[in-house]
Amino acid sequence: MANPYDKAHELANELKQSEEFTKLQDLHNQVNADDVAKRMLDNFRQIQMDLQQKQSQGEQITEEEVQNAQQQFEVVQQHETISQLMEEEQRMSQLVGDLNRIITEPLEALYGVDQGEEQ
Numbered sequence: 001m002a003n004p005y006d007k008a009h010e011l012a013n014e015l016k017q018s019e020e021f022t023k024l025q026d027l028h029n030q031v032n033a034d035d036v037a038k039r040m041l042d043n044f045r046q047i048q049m050d051l052q053q054k055q056s057q058g059e060q061i062t063e064e065e066v067q068n069a070q071q072q073f074e075v076v077q078q079h080e081t082i083s084q085l086m087e088e089e090q091r092m093s094q095l096v097g098d099l100n101r102i103i104t105e106p107l108e109a110l111y112g113v114d115q116g117e118e119q
Contacts, residue, residue: 024092027085041082044072
């Protein structure tokens with residue numbers, strides 16, 4: 001019988017060797033090597049985190065804060081490497097989400113049937 005932890009480590013190694021990961025890693029390194037790009041991206045991500053924190057605490061986000069975030073997004077999107085990095089991050093997020101759905105299918109099937117019977 002296969003050990004799920006061994007399979008998870010195999011999957012992690014496969015992911016590290018994937019084209020998606022290596023491209024993401026390369027773009028990440030490019031942005032980090034460019035002081036201006038890194039500062040721009042760090043600033044944008046800080047704004048995102050601040051807004052998410054306010055939202056999670058139930059605080060109202062002002063129109064000014066939304067506009068500032070949108071302006072910062074437009075600025076970072078104009079930087080070619082940052083834009084490519086963000087696109088690749090989105091692809092990687094989609095891949096990890098797909099893998100998560102596949103891994104959790106047995107649990108969903110198990111609990112989906114149980115929940116249906118209880119109703």
